[in-house]
Amino acid sequence: MTEPVTDIAPDIVYRISQEADDVERAEISSQDKNIDSVAKGGNSKKSSQMSSIKFNALGTALGFLVNGYMYQVGSLLLTLYEDVYPTVYNSSTLQSALSTAVLYGVLFGLIAFGFIADIVGRKAGLIMCSSLVILGSILSVAANGTSTDGMMWMIVVSRAVVGLGMGGEYTCNVPNVMEDSEDVSVNNRGRRVSLLVMFMEVVGNNTPTLIQLILIAAACRNVTLDSRSSTGVSLPGCHPQVVWRLSYGLGLIPCVIVLLFRVRMSDSAMYQTDARLRKKLYDGLDLFVILRHFSSRGVGTIVMWLIVDWINYSQGNFSGVILEKVTGVSLFKTAWIGLVQGVIFQSGPFIASLVVDKLGRRNTEIFGWMWLASTQLINAGIYIILSHHPVGFIVWQTFVFIFQYFVFIPVYLIPAEVYPTRIRATMYGWSSGLGKVGGILGTTLFPYMWKGFGHGVESLDALRDIQWFYAGLEYLGLILAILFVPEYSKTSLRGEDRRYNELRRRYAARFAKSLGVINVTEAELKNASNSSLNLYTLLKCKLQGSQETYLRAKQEYAKMLLSRCYFQNSEEIENYADLPIYYDDRTLITKWIRQWRMGRARAAKYIENAEKLGLEEDNSSKEESNKNSSAKNDEINVDTAGAVFDSGTEKAN
Template sequence: MSDNKAPSPNVVQITEDEIERERERVRLSPVFTIIFSGFALMSDGYQVGVLSLINVCFANIYGDAYTSEMSTRLGNALFVGIVLGQIGFGFFCDRLGRKVGLLVTTFLVIIGAALCAGAYGAGGSTEGLFWALTIYRGILGVGVGGEYPCSSTNASESADSVMQGRRGMLVSLATNTMIDFGFVVAAIVPLILATAGCSYEVIWRVSFGFGVLPPLSVLYFRMKMTNSQIFQRNNLRRNVPYVLIIRRYWKYLLGTAGSWFIYDFIAYPFGIFSGTILDTAIGTNGTFVQTAEWMCLLNFFYLPGCIAGALSADRIGRKKTMTLGFFLQGVLGILMGIFYKDLLAIFPLFVVLYGVFLGLGEYGPGDMVILTSAEIYPTAIRGTAYGWSAAIGKLGAICGTSAFKPAIASLGHGDVTLGQSRVFILGSGLSLIGAIFAWLLIPDYTKQDLSYEDEAFKKYLEDNGYDVSYLGDASTTVSHESFQEQGVVATIGGSEKQELESDIDTTRL
């Protein structure tokens, strides 16, 4: 009787080519995660920035019927949605995983942008149109807000495994730089449409609708992606010890949330209403195309600021970069406010200085609030802490945009130019406060990888009697023995088997 046995139907034949393909997939997955995080966040910046020129369109179409209250309501609808999305999806991406959060936010952004592009008021009502846009912008805002914690935490966790010592640069380029690139595109799209001779209605509808394209471009990848390795090892899906967490991280949260509040209080009103400021400065003889052209130049200054901040983050550190950006923005803004009327007489110089003012905000707090919020907290609560920091920041944006036009009217006593100059001084004073805030409350994790705080958090929980077995997914440890228990044996050599098992352990959820 022969001793040869027929191969078991459960035997898995794994070739060297398959092993190599698996290694390549593991190596490239975090790279694509970072790239597509940037594409999605570009849409978020676009949706916020596009309202600036759309405000000009609405003012030209509806005249006095488009009141400052309506303009503020449209801006705040997006921000309220963003706040809800940041808090909600920050929590969900810690509990359900980054992938689930990213898929839901992608669909919300697509649906919200499409609804805005097709908005109509009942019976052609102007009031109805703006109420519809308010609701649709709110839906869009929830998706945009959810992108912040989901995309930024995912990019940060992936960057740690792609290029050691360059996490700050990679995350800043994939997050804030792409958000601000969205602001630049938000000025270019209406300009192209206006130059082509499109009506104001076509301009605002197509401009809103263009925001559908970036999230559509990343949808397929997000359906195929896996959660990051560090998330699988360190997540905390249940029995979250909130009291212990608050006791350890309240000061960190005060630093990231407070700095973000000050940054957004300044950045968003000066960005969203830049079209209105430029329109006023150009005068009644100016055209929409002229306003859009100057705004394109103005928004371009966001990008050098972001890139400089990304390069600076790993060189001089997060804390110093944020503090320096706040300080320089404050000094320049105060000088611009003092010499405001003289600068308007040399309009190109005014636009350049205005652009540098905005760019300094991106160099320092713009890049660093996102980066620090995504790296100084442990993986188990990274999304939640990031979401709360960003949400409090957006409350600053809501306060800033709500107060911007009333402040101009109140401080100027009927003189718009005087009001704008004093608002520059006031906002820049807040930048100087932001510099102090950042220096005192932001910890610098420039030299640490993300596992540093994960280990410190785990030890802290153990020291306080918490059962750390709740950390990590039970399914992330898949040993060779577990395959044997199921009657599945991989017929590969020892070293290849160990390497592949290591890949399986950390990449398959």
């Protein structure tokens, strides 16, 4: 089988765009400037870039501290609402709405801001996210109504607004800090992102519990679920609005601080380069490559997130209620226990972050699922026994859930690594967003499952049956992780970008050749770059136009794709149309299918050829490409641009 010829054209543009900034900063006006002068400009830019990376890291840490706070602030408040408001206690619908409002907002925020982060920019998206969180928090504090029911529904709406901004935090921030970490250390990229994201989010999870502990001690110390149900009225001596309004209001302080940081944060260097290269546009090639080559890893990034969120959110949002039911402790003691557990849980993401690079993302996640599934079976078997020993129940639950972060951290990291910069935030948004569907389903169905398994009663036997159900979900997660989770630890993100650009060029050339669009001039390609054609226009022509009209539209669309892939002449198009397609998505299921279809030897050769698409080209490739390609506007020497680019980035694959 013929080995592929690695294309240099996308990378030339990549490097040229990188040098364009260096040229402007160093005020180099001629191609004849020596390489040392250009390299000096590159070093200056590198220093400025590292300064931005540090500032971005601080903004990321504070942002996820706020996210953690906003996620957890409602957990104990849901218990409070049930204890003191009969409207909430008697309505499974309102319980589900209060517990899922943030999740619905997060779901839409993840998807919407995924597009915004890729098209408009990471920084612009983050500013919008912080503004939404502040707006929703203000509405939460000011919630009111002519009845308790109306007030609760206003809280539901305001928390959904908060969730919209929180969802955008993930899709704008995690890809940005992941791309920054590529320039800090490829080998330790997972540890850095884990500490800035998951570790800080867990710190944020513990913060509202500490605050609410103080507030409950002052306002509602003696409120318990048992006394609430027996009285049937709001308990005397309790001031619930003091607790929940201050809980929401105090969260505004860090939100404002984060917004100030957002103004000074910057888009990652990788995103800025990619945005210049693709002009912030999507096209049909992106959708084709995603469906053709990313489907298996899509299962690994989406379904894994769906299962883990189903379990995590349903158990987390109702943890206080469950704890009161099992142990019979007061609301104040429930807060104390939650705080102690949270402090202990803090060790989970820290330990997982230390091993996620050494073990690899996939192995870490497999270990996490094995642990959770096995301990969940034990938990279901001894649930009733533990319910008679409150201390033993709390200790066991704490011990089990420390290791859940061996699943959470890979689930957070993998979607930000396995997709190229061009579509990273969008695919991260869809992975996490569809994953949040699991959280919404789990949290919405939990109260109904509890009463359903208990034949209309929220009993301990029903809780035990739910544990059996969760064990089955976790074993499903284990099997899917083994088959569909790819391994990208210590792999260059820039290498994946080059592979993706190479796939786009080959498919664009093949599509053009199949339509007879080969003999095109440079002027035609230049004009096609500004075409307004899109997939919707093509579909409209197919359904409403004649065959001839549809064919012309496809030919024009093919020219547009060729232009966006930076083809310059007919010979180049012809050569690329004949090149083979190699791509390895690094999942076990695809590896097995490939070995079954091709045999082990050919499958191994296929993977070797696929990896070459992400490698830096050798000097002979550069020299040959320099004969056929040029930077039209600036006439910058490609070898000089390459020298600057290589001096400013860590080369790894």
